Structure formats: structure tokens, C-alpha cells
Amino acid sequence: xxxxxxxxxxxxxxxxxxxxxxxxxxxxxxxxxxxxxxxxxxxxxxxxxxxxxxxxxxxxxxxxxxxxxxxxxxxxxxxxxxxxxxxxxxxxxxxxxxxxxxxxxxxxxxxxxxxxxxxxxxxxxxxxxxxxxxxxxxxxxxxxxxxxxxxxxxxxxxxxxxxxxxxxxxxxxxxxxxxxxxxxxxxxxxxxxxxxxxxxxxxxxxxxxxxxxxxxxxxxxxxxxxxxxxxxxxxxxxxxxxxxxxxxxxxxxxxxxxxxxxxxxxxxxxxxxxxxxxxxxxxxxxxxxxxxxxxxxxxxxxxxxxxxxxxxxxxxxxxxxxxxxxxxxxxxxxxxxxxxxxxxxxxx
Numbered sequence: 001x002x003x004x005x006x007x008x009x010x011x012x013x014x015x016x017x018x019x020x021x022x023x024x025x026x027x028x029x030x031x032x033x034x035x036x037x038x039x040x041x042x043x044x045x046x047x048x049x050x051x052x053x054x055x056x057x058x059x060x061x062x063x064x065x066x067x068x069x070x071x072x073x074x075x076x077x078x079x080x081x082x083x084x085x086x087x088x089x090x091x092x093x094x095x096x097x098x099x100x101x102x103x104x105x106x107x108x109x110x111x112x113x114x115x116x117x118x119x120x121x122x123x124x125x126x127x128x129x130x131x132x133x134x135x136x137x138x139x140x141x142x143x144x145x146x147x148x149x150x151x152x153x154x155x156x157x158x159x160x161x162x163x164x165x166x167x168x169x170x171x172x173x174x175x176x177x178x179x180x181x182x183x184x185x186x187x188x189x190x191x192x193x194x195x196x197x198x199x200x201x202x203x204x205x206x207x208x209x210x211x212x213x214x215x216x217x218x219x220x221x222x223x224x225x226x227x228x229x230x231x232x233x234x235x236x237x238x239x240x241x242x243x244x245x246x247x248x249x250x251x252x253x254x255x256x257x258x259x260x261x262x263x264x265x266x267x268x269x270x271x272x273x274x275x276x277x278x279x280x281x282x283x284x285x286x287x288x289x290x291x292x293x294x295x296x297x298x299x300x301x302x303x304x305x306x307x308x309x310x311x312x313x314x315x316x317x318x319x320x321x322x323x324x325x326x327x328x329x330x331x332x333x334x335x336x337x338x339x340x341x342x343x344x345x346x347x348x
Contacts, residue, residue, distance in 0.1 A: 050110035113216025127271025142285035158237030160203030178310035208234025211250035245296030301339030
């Protein structure tokens with residue numbers, strides 16, 4: 001591979017000339033946008049217009065994770081929906097040819113915008129603008145869950161019946177496959193989530209990792225707008241309240257974990273609405289009532305803890321791309337404790 005880990009720019013240049021000559025350039029350049037925690041994302045310059053390529057992480061790829069065809073399918077299906085997503089170009093299995101990545105990958109058009117992931121970035125926006133941005137995020141989630149899967153060709157995208165049971169089983173397997181050290185609180189949380197599992201509402205298209213730093217935002221100080229929702233690798237058909245649980249976890253993660261690994265721009269006093277207002281906005285947009293989210297908040301903490309345990313495993317194996325992963329494993333225990341606290345609140 002040349003230029004960047006996991007992608008051959010020369011091979012991509014040759015492939016694009018054959019597969020999509022209208023986009024081809026003489027010497028494409030790739031740079032890593034994000035890598036290590038999940039699928040690797042590269043910006044591609046030198047083509048007719050900027051592109052983005054996604055591929056699975058380097059090494060330790062679990063069979064049920066990092067499915068490029070699924071991620072491409074849901075983004076392509078939602079392109080004409082109220083949910084803002086990038087325009088897709090192609091999806092390719094390069095495992096045999098090994099011309100570009102040596103893995104499945106997909107290509108989409110680059111969408112302009114910034115990812116808000118640190119408090120310093122709030123300075124470019126008024127407090128009222130940040131409040132409105134939070135409301136907009138809740139409305140987009142409601143719009144996603146209001147899309148009828150069969151209307152966009154996603155009626156076979158998942159098996160919504162028994163979704164929560166399968167989720168628990170899936171993440172149990174993920175933890176077993178990724179764990180390299182004792183994590184007693186995480187195993188306790190895992191066991192307790194199976195007790196008192198809620199009955200799911202009507203199924204919907206579930207993003208699986210919906211949060212502020214998984215969207216692109218315009219840099220208009222007075223009226224920021226979400227230009228694209230990213231990172232659809234966990235999307236399926238299932239219980240929509242799982243997305244609310246994840247949003248709640250990340251909305252308040254700086255109160256749970258201190259330090260640079262708690263990546264979030266959402267801090268007190270910046271202007272962002274409280275999570276309760278997001279829930280009310282979401283419920284009003286969909287015209288439904290939202291009950292107690294404690295189980296979903298606990299499941300969100302568990303899911304992130306298992307993901308980060310897998311990242312820790314890959315870091316220890318030298319299979320991550322990017323900086324900042326040497327301390328990622330320190331977040332697992334606090335997340336497990338947070339999940340247990342939500343379950344205790346549910347019982348009290």
C-alpha cells in the first residue's frame with residue numbers, strides 16, 4: 001500500500017479511470033480523516049471533485065462488523081429522504097483483486113462541513129445557534145425514525161423482531177472476541193441488561209451511533225445546519241429508542257468522563273439544550289410519548305464500553321490508525337459503572 005495505511009492511491013487512480021472515468025484524475029491523493037475506532041475514512045483529492053472512501057479497520061475485523069455493503073446501502077437509500085446523507089458513488093469488494101484496499105470499500109462524494117467535537121469549536125457559533133443545532137439534531141433523528149423502510153427499499157435491511165435480544169447476544173460475542181483483560185463491572189452490566197429488557201415500540205431504521213460528532217455542520221455562526229449524517233456502519237431495522245439512548249450518552253459524556261478522550265463539544269454554558277429538551281423535541285416531531293429511557297441509557301454505555309474494549313485490543317495489537325488510542329481502554333470501566341447506575345435508577 002502507498003501513501004497512507006490501508007489504501008493504495010495509485011491503485012485507486014487506475015480503478016477510478018476504468019470504473020468511473022467521469023470522476024477520474026491523473027494522480028489521486030488520499031489523507032486519513034478518521035481511523036482506528038471503527039471503519040477507516042479517507043478524503044480523496046485529485047479527482048473531478050473531492051471524494052471520500054470508507055474501508056474496514058486494519059486487522060481484527062469481526063465477521064458481523066464493518067460491512068461496507070450495508071453502510072453503502074442505507075446511505076444510498078436515504079439520499080432522497082429528509083435525512084441529509086452524502087451521495088454515493090460505488091461499493092466494491094477488493095478482497096481478491098487487492099487493487100485499492102484489499103478489502104470491501106465504498107466511495108461517496110465529499111460533503112462540506114465541520115465535525116464539532118471539542119468545546120473550542122463552539123466559539124465560532126452563538127449560544128442561540130448551538131441551541132438550535134441541538135434541536136435540529138433531535139428533529140433529524142425523528143425524521144430518520146419516521147422513514148418507512150419499504151418506501152426507500154430497506155424493508156429487508158434487518159430483522160426487527162427480537163432486535164434487542166440479538167443486540168445483547170451480538171455485543172456479548174463482540175466482548176468475548178475482543179477482551180484481553182478482566183472487566184468485572186462490564187460483565188455485571190452485561191448480565192443485568194438481560195433482566196427487565198423493555199418491550200420495543202414499532203421498529204424503524206436505526207442509525208446505531210447517532211451523536212453530534214457523527215454529523216457535518218456548516219460554519220455559519222448564526223444559523224448552523226447539519227449537512228450530512230455520517231458513520232452508518234451499525235444501521236439496521238430495530239428499536240428506535242436505542243438511538244435516543246446513544247444520543248443521551250454522548251450528549252452528557254463530559255460529565256461522565258473527564259479528559260481528552262471524552263470527545264464532545266457539549267459543555268455547560270455553551271448554549272446546547274439539555275438532553276430532556278432533545279427528547280421532548282423528538283417526541284413532538286414524531287407525535288409519540290417517550291417513557292423511561294434508563295434501560296436504553298444503560299445499553300448505550302455497555303455498547304460503547306464493548307466497542308472501546310475492542311479498540312483497546314486493536315491498539316495493543318498495533319492495528320489502529322491515528323493518534324490518541326493509548327488511553328482509550330481507561331474509558332471502559334467508567335462506562336460500565338454509568339450503565340449500572342442507570343439500571344439501579346430504573347429499579348428504584
